[in-house]
Amino acid sequence: MIPTRRTLLAALAAVGTLASLTACGGGSSSSSGSSSGGSGGTYAFWDPYPQFNASSAWGKLVTSCGTKAGVKLKRTAYDTTDLGNKALLAAQQGNAPDVMLVDNPVVSTLVEAGILNKTSDLGLDTKSIQKNIIGAGTLDGASYGVPIGANTLALYYNKKVLSAAGVDPASVKDWNSLTAALKKVKGAGKKGITFSAINTEEGSFQFLPWFWGAGGDLTKLDSAKGVAALSLWKQWVEAGYAPKDVLQNTQTTSWQEFATGEYAFGENGTWQLGNAEKAGFDYGIINIPAQNGGSAPVPTGGEFVTVPVQKDTGRYDVSKKIVTCLTSDANLLPTDTTLQYIAPTAAVQATQVKQNPKLKPWVDAVAAARGRTSGGLGTKYPTISQPMWTAVQAALSGGKSPQDALATAQQSAQKG
Numbered sequence: 001m002i003p004t005r006r007t008l009l010a011a012l013a014a015v016g017t018l019a020s021l022t023a024c025g026g027g028s029s030s031s032s033g034s035s036s037g038g039s040g041g042t043y044a045f046w047d048p049y050p051q052f053n054a055s056s057a058w059g060k061l062v063t064s065c066g067t068k069a070g071v072k073l074k075r076t077a078y079d080t081t082d083l084g085n086k087a088l089l090a091a092q093q094g095n096a097p098d099v100m101l102v103d104n105p106v107v108s109t110l111v112e113a114g115i116l117n118k119t120s121d122l123g124l125d126t127k128s129i130q131k132n133i134i135g136a137g138t139l140d141g142a143s144y145g146v147p148i149g150a151n152t153l154a155l156y157y158n159k160k161v162l163s164a165a166g167v168d169p170a171s172v173k174d175w176n177s178l179t180a181a182l183k184k185v186k187g188a189g190k191k192g193i194t195f196s197a198i199n200t201e202e203g204s205f206q207f208l209p210w211f212w213g214a215g216g217d218l219t220k221l222d223s224a225k226g227v228a229a230l231s232l233w234k235q236w237v238e239a240g241y242a243p244k245d246v247l248q249n250t251q252t253t254s255w256q257e258f259a260t261g262e263y264a265f266g267e268n269g270t271w272q273l274g275n276a277e278k279a280g281f282d283y284g285i286i287n288i289p290a291q292n293g294g295s296a297p298v299p300t301g302g303e304f305v306t307v308p309v310q311k312d313t314g315r316y317d318v319s320k321k322i323v324t325c326l327t328s329d330a331n332l333l334p335t336d337t338t339l340q341y342i343a344p345t346a347a348v349q350a351t352q353v354k355q356n357p358k359l360k361p362w363v364d365a366v367a368a369a370r371g372r373t374s375g376g377l378g379t380k381y382p383t384i385s386q387p388m389w390t391a392v393q394a395a396l397s398g399g400k401s402p403q404d405a406l407a408t409a410q411q412s413a414q415k416g
Contacts, residue, residue, distance in 0.1 A: 042072045043318060044097035046087070048080035048303060049339075057338050065325035069318050073099075080303075084109070087308070091115040096308035098319045099326075104136035104371060105201075107144055107304050108378035116144040117307045122320050133344045136371025137304045139378055145304030146327045149341025151270040152298045152369045153209055154361055159282040161190045161264045169286055174293040175213075175232055178265075182241035185264040192241035194257040195267035196249045197233065197396055203389040205299055205372075206251065206267055207233070209288040211388075212370065213296025218377060218384050221391070221413060222406040228291065230395050230402035237396050247396055269301065270362050271340050285361040287368070300369040302341055342366040387412035 045062060052058040059075065066073025076097070078086060084106040090096045096115065110116050119126055119142075126134055126143050130150075137145045157169050165188035167181045182192035196206045210229040217223060236242040243257070251268060258266030259279050267288065276283050287295035305326055307319045325331065329348050336343045336352065342362050343349050349363050373381045387409035394405040 040070055042074050043069075043099065043315070043322065045073050045075045045099045045101075045322070046083055046097045047075065047077055047101040048083050048103060049101075050077040050079060052077070052338075057334060061326070061331060061335065065322050065331075068325055069321035071318055073322065080106075087115065088113060091308055094311060096310065098307070098310065098315055099322050100306050100308055101148065101303045102145070102306055103303055104147070104300060105373050105381060107137040107306065108139055108373045108381070110306070110308075111139050111144050112379050115308050117309055117316070119143045119146060122307055122316055122323075124320060124323060128345045128347070130344055130346065130367070132369055132371065132374075133300060133302070133366070135374040136300050136302075137306075138371075138374065145306035146323055147302055147304050147344040148327060149332065149336040149339055149343055150300045150302040150366050150369065151339075151341050152300055152362070152365050153206065153267055153269050153288060154298070154365045155193075155286050155288055156258060156266045156268055156272070156276060157284050157286065158258075158261060158264055159284055161185060161188075161261070164188055165190065165264065167264070169284055172286060172289060174289050175291050178289055179232075179236070179241070182236065182264065183239075186239075186241060191243070191263045193236065193265040193267070194243060194249065194254045194263050195233075195246055196251045196254045197246040197389075197392050198248060198250055199389050199393045200250075201385060201389070202251050203392055204385040205301070207388065207392055208372070209267075209296040209298045212298075213288065213290035215291070218375075218381070218388075219413075220410070221384065221388055222403070222410040226406050227402045230392060230406060233392070234395050234402055244396075247393060270342060273340050273358070273362075285358070287361060287365050295364065295368045298365055298369045299372050300366065302344075384413045 043066060049058055054063070062073055062075050080103045084102060087096065087100060087102065087110060091113065102110065107116065124146055126146060129147060133147050133150045134143050137143055137147065162169055165185040167184050172178045172181055185192050197203050207229070210232060211226055214225040214229040216226040216229060220226070237244060237246065255266060255268050255272050255275060257263060258268065259275065261281050288298060290296040305323045307316065307323060310316070329345065332343050332345070332348045333351055336348070342359065343352055353359050353363055377384070391405035391409035394400040395402045
């Protein structure tokens with residue numbers, strides 16, 4: 001059954017875009033327009049990077065990939081939420097762009113609307129792509145785009161704060177050892193951990209490592225495992241290990257708290273690496289621990305290069321060339337460096353780490369990451385995510401117990 005237009009728009013809005021994940025601030029630039037002509041004509045390309053103009057490295061790459069394909073590539077940049085909505089409307093009007101870069105949770109929504117082509121039908125090779133990364137854009141065993149890179153979450157830590165509290169970051173291996181470290185830090189007069197628990201997709205994105213790290217299942221929000229994860233966060237807030245303003249924190253404001261130098265830990269992503277270098281204190285990175293040890297699964301962020309369905313199927317050959325150019329190993333390296341992404345292929349990841357050893361923990365984190373819509377969830381994810389972040393808000397604010405909050409969330413998700 002194909003969802004209605006209203007349902008799809010609601011799904012796109014609920015999934016939203018982790019704009020801070022890709023530093024995609026600002027509004028949309030230029031307007032959509034129909035593409036025209038075959039080889040040698042003009043092809044339309046949409047992306048979620050309005051912060052990069054035509055003279056940027058990204059803008060120049062897009063132009064050059066069009067030139068190599070023998071066409072002029074007309075690029076339009078929107079913020080990612082706007083892009084998803086416009087993509088749906090343009091496709092319904094028979095005015096979809098030839099190539100489009102979209103946030104990975106949006107792929108399944110667009111697929112169910114019949115908007116995107118399978119990579120296999122286009123002859124695009126995805127064999128070298130890391131399975132869990134391509135999984136975010138895969139439905140029923142078929143992929144519908146090529147990932148340009150991935151980002152995810154880990155724990156940044158302040159070396160000076162931990163040292164003063166007598167905490168060795170290597171001792172943090174599970175929830176108990178992390179909580180013990182936070183207790184020592186507070187006892188030493190500093191602050192523990194900051195994260196985002198805001199009532200948007202960003203809150204769900206940040207909660208997922210703890211939920212999955214407890215063994216939680218998104219189709220069973222109120223299981224004992226899910227309750228354990230929410231209870232952990234509630235415990236930290238009540239004990240003063242985490243600030244109460246996590247309820248309003250975006251990932252950006254959470255980072256700003258960590259950047260004050262007062263906090264031992266900050267849950268954040270690869271996109272903050274540039275800011276970490278400017279923070280003015282020595283930092284390190286560890287993977288988010290699972291409840292009983294090891295690295296918790298973390299959600300993948302990042303975008304997929306996709307080819308929307310066109311009435312003129314003769315355009316696909318050129319579109320394929322454009323996608324191949326944008327996602328080639330030679331171009332992925334500078335692109336993912338610019339975006340502060342981890343590359344989707346092992347070969348490029350190895351080069352990234354060789355150039356910047358500080359990326360090693362992030363490569364490991366991405367290797368353990370999961371797509372939010374993978375595992376068959378697809379467009380069901382938004383109907384689960386919103387009740388989940390609502391439950392987090394209810395529990396951390398003291399409105400409900402973690403058990404009651406997640407029980408309500410599960411009932412809401414089942415209705416969705």
